[in-house]
Amino acid sequence: MRLKETPEEQAFRRDLRAWLGEALPALPPEPPFEDWAAKRAYDTGWQRRLFDAGYAGISWPEQYGGRGATPSEELIFLEETEKAGAPYVGCNFVSTLHAGPTIAAEGTPEQRARYLPPILRGDNVWCQGFSEPEAGSDLASLRTRAVRDGDHYVVTGQKIWTSHAQVADYCELLVRTDPEAPKHRGITWMVMPMDSPGITVRPMRTLTGESEFSEMFLDEVRIPVENVVGAENDGWRVAMVTFSFERGTAFVSELLGSRRLLTDLVEIARKTPHGHGTAWDDAGIRRDLTLVAAELEAQWALTKRNVARAARHGSPGVGGSVFKLAYHETRERMGEVALQVLGRARLALDDPTGLSARHLDHVHQRLYSLSLSIAAGTAQIQRNIVGERLLGLPKER
Amino acid sequence: MDFELNDDQVALRDELRRFLADRMTSEARRAVIDMPGAVDRALWRELGGMGIFALTQPESEGGVGLGLADATIVYEELGRAAVPGPLLGTFFAAGLRDAGDEVAELAARAAAGEAVVGLVPAGDPVFVEHLAGLDALLVVADDGVTLVDPPTSSRPVDRPLDPLTPVDLVDVLPPGRGVGGPDVAGGLRNAGALLAAALQVGLAEAAVALGTAYATDRTQFGRVIGSFQAVKHLLADAQVQVEVARAAVQAAGVTIDEFLRAEQAEAGTGDAAGVHRISEPARIVASRAADRATRACIQVHGGIGFTWELDAHLFLKRALVLDVGIGTPEAAADRLAAAL
Numbered sequence: 001m002r003l004k005e006t007p008e009e010q011a012f013r014r015d016l017r018a019w020l021g022e023a024l025p026a027l028p029p030e031p032p033f034e035d036w037a038a039k040r041a042y043d044t045g046w047q048r049r050l051f052d053a054g055y056a057g058i059s060w061p062e063q064y065g066g067r068g069a070t071p072s073e074e075l076i077f078l079e080e081t082e083k084a085g086a087p088y089v090g091c092n093f094v095s096t097l098h099a100g101p102t103i104a105a106e107g108t109p110e111q112r113a114r115y116l117p118p119i120l121r122g123d124n125v126w127c128q129g130f131s132e133p134e135a136g137s138d139l140a141s142l143r144t145r146a147v148r149d150g151d152h153y154v155v156t157g158q159k160i161w162t163s164h165a166q167v168a169d170y171c172e173l174l175v176r177t178d179p180e181a182p183k184h185r186g187i188t189w190m191v192m193p194m195d196s197p198g199i200t201v202r203p204m205r206t207l208t209g210e211s212e213f214s215e216m217f218l219d220e221v222r223i224p225v226e227n228v229v230g231a232e233n234d235g236w237r238v239a240m241v242t243f244s245f246e247r248g249t250a251f252v253s254e255l256l257g258s259r260r261l262l263t264d265l266v267e268i269a270r271k272t273p274h275g276h277g278t279a280w281d282d283a284g285i286r287r288d289l290t291l292v293a294a295e296l297e298a299q300w301a302l303t304k305r306n307v308a309r310a311a312r313h314g315s316p317g318v319g320g321s322v323f324k325l326a327y328h329e330t331r332e333r334m335g336e337v338a339l340q341v342l343g344r345a346r347l348a349l350d351d352p353t354g355l356s357a358r359h360l361d362h363v364h365q366r367l368y369s370l371s372l373s374i375a376a377g378t379a380q381i382q383r384n385i386v387g388e389r390l391l392g393l394p395k396e397r
Numbered sequence: 398m399d400f401e402l403n404d405d406q407v408a409l410r411d412e413l414r415r416f417l418a419d420r421m422t423s424e425a426r427r428a429v430i431d432m433p434g435a436v437d438r439a440l441w442r443e444l445g446g447m448g449i450f451a452l453t454q455p456e457s458e459g460g461v462g463l464g465l466a467d468a469t470i471v472y473e474e475l476g477r478a479a480v481p482g483p484l485l486g487t488f489f490a491a492g493l494r495d496a497g498d499e500v501a502e503l504a505a506r507a508a509a510g511e512a513v514v515g516l517v518p519a520g521d522p523v524f525v526e527h528l529a530g531l532d533a534l535l536v537v538a539d540d541g542v543t544l545v546d547p548p549t550s551s552r553p554v555d556r557p558l559d560p561l562t563p564v565d566l567v568d569v570l571p572p573g574r575g576v577g578g579p580d581v582a583g584g585l586r587n588a589g590a591l592l593a594a595a596l597q598v599g600l601a602e603a604a605v606a607l608g609t610a611y612a613t614d615r616t617q618f619g620r621v622i623g624s625f626q627a628v629k630h631l632l633a634d635a636q637v638q639v640e641v642a643r644a645a646v647q648a649a650g651v652t653i654d655e656f657l658r659a660e661q662a663e664a665g666t667g668d669a670a671g672v673h674r675i676s677e678p679a680r681i682v683a684s685r686a687a688d689r690a691t692r693a694c695i696q697v698h699g700g701i702g703f704t705w706e707l708d709a710h711l712f713l714k715r716a717l718v719l720d721v722g723i724g725t726p727e728a729a730a731d732r733l734a735a736a737l
Binding site for chain 1: 466636638
């Protein structure tokens with residue numbers, strides 16, 4: 001067991017830090033709330049800067065234009081970019097972390113040549129068309145139909161929870177190509193150009209007031225056969241390949257962002273009047289904040305463990321589920337104590353009185369934390385995974 | 398950075414786990430209750446022979462020459478088997494140096510498992526664990542560590558919290574000899590907190606394993622109860638806390654070892670703040686994991702979980718005992734709060 005960095009890792013960190021010091025001051029101002037076109041321009045602009053500096057596709061294999069960094073280096077990359085306040089992956093999430101790596105692994109040489117370079121350069125934005133209204137946790141029961149018609153598929157159905165659909169160029173789409181086969185065997189993974197006729201995107205507003213997600217209605221959308229990645233009816237396996245790229249680093253930015261939130265909350269507590277002193281003088285609030293800090297540090301240790309496992313065995317195993325379950329609980333506790341600290345300042349989602357020296361929106365974060373036990377596998381599904389795969393308990397049926 | 402057990406560490410863990418699974422069965426553990434001070438001296442010598450108490454002592458001094466990270470792995474196994482006795486006191490006694498020949502001799506005997514040494518925080522009156530089984534007692538105060546003879550005037554507690562941890566109430570400790578100043582006391586408190594946390598991680602995982610075994614075997618409503626999500630999720634949540642706590646405890650051990658190595662190479666180059674940043678959380682989350690796991694284990698067993706006959710209460714009570722040795726989770730939380 002070793003936490004100390006190798007000279008190579010130290011050099012990687014030093015170079016990255018130096019580059020961030022130059023690149024970040026040159027960034028344009030952040031896009032306004034809910035302006036998705038501006039958000040796209042901002043996020044893809046950042047991706048382009050990463051590309052020019054050699055940091056695009058940090059975990060992608062070098063042969064496909066990535067940097068081929070080790071999981072430890074990827075961890076350092078995420079740590080340094082977060083520390084420096086660099087933009088998050090944002091609109092580039094599906095392209096750089098899902099669709100891109102999947103096409104690199106499963107695509108044809110033509111598909112790789114066509115789709116991967118624009119992803120790395122930040123020219124294209126991708127969205128994900130997996131979930132459906134009737135296929136959430138039970139994703140494999142998806143019903144969007146694709147019927148072969150000559151050298152095209154004709155696709156009809158409905159998708160939901162499609163992030164950034166309103167500004168995407170392509171969609172990684174899961175469709176049912178064989179309705180007679182067992183549910184995992186009749187699915188196909190294909191690339192849908194978002195300018196195809198028959199696509200209607202209807203943004204959904206979440207309880208935080210944002211419309212990052214959309215519903216997507218597909219009405220006889222014609223998709224060329226050559227857009228299938230992997231084989232017809234082999235899409236479930238291809239989708240699983242996507243998830244297997246997880247190297248224990250999926251929630252690193254989240255976790256580090258939470259550390260920053262906690263530090264900020266402590267500062268706010270120290271100056272916010274509460275009873276006869278400040279909120280920090282309240283032993284209950286102080287203890288709650290301390291417990292959150294302790295849990296976040298412990299989860300940072302778990303993250304390093306998961307990354308080490310992924311480096312050795314190719315994936316962190318159930319470590320990702322373990323992390324998510326611990327993390328969402330901590331974030332919920334942090335949300336509770338944040339609102340205690342803020343008192344009546346909780347009445348605003350953002351921070352109109354300027355309590356946060358870092359311009360962080362703790363009330364928004366309190367609401368956002370509710371999604372952490374739902375998105376990317378609900379807490380209940382994660383507990384099944386831990387119970388069955390780690391403890392070996394029997395399945396329900 | 399490679400935060401995963403190496404082959405030697407895996408071998409160390411597996412060998413000890415096998416030994417204890419064999420040696421510290423439920424019956425063997427309960428048999429210890431009737432031994433003086435609930436100390437199995439034969440087991441103590443066996444553990445001493447395996448180097449458990451001299452683990453972090455340099456090889457030049459007859460020790461094993463490993464670090465605290467390795468010690469967390471070993472103490473997790475001792476916790477998993479709920480080995481009764483003053484493990485931490487004997488471990489620290491084995492490292493006593495520069496305090497005269499008499500102390501050096503005790504240190505050597507502790508290292509070999511020939512001497513049984515207790516460990517208590519200073520206070521008045523003092524609860525002393527395992528008193529009837531002790532050869533010596535270390536008393537840790539803020540300003541230093543004292544080695545005293547086991548007090549002869551004491552009142553045994555009739556109903557100790559943990560049947561495997563008999564307790565005596567001592568009004569006044571006999572005077573002893575100083576074996577270290579504030580630095581030694583501080584180092585002992587930090588290492589003690591870490592190893593107590595490691596013991597709790599082991600206890601916690603043993604509790605989850607006991608609950609899991611029962612949930613896999615017990616049938617109600619025509620089904621194995623572990624297939625019910627209400628039961629499965631209770632155990633999964635407990636295991637999640639165990640995994641997080643283990644990572645934190647091992648990270649703290651590695652961080653302390655790396656700090657000591659840096660200081661040894663060049664004084665002032667170790668990352669002292671980094672040590673505290675992970676050590677205090679490790680103490681806190683291990684205690685909470687043990688609490689959650691032992692409660693889950695009892696709940697999964699239903700009524701049987703509330704009986705004396707099942708080992709679940711032994712894990713629970715040992716975890717509660719470990720919360721109030723030297724270096725408590727509350728003190729860790731206070732230190733962490735001060736650093737925030």
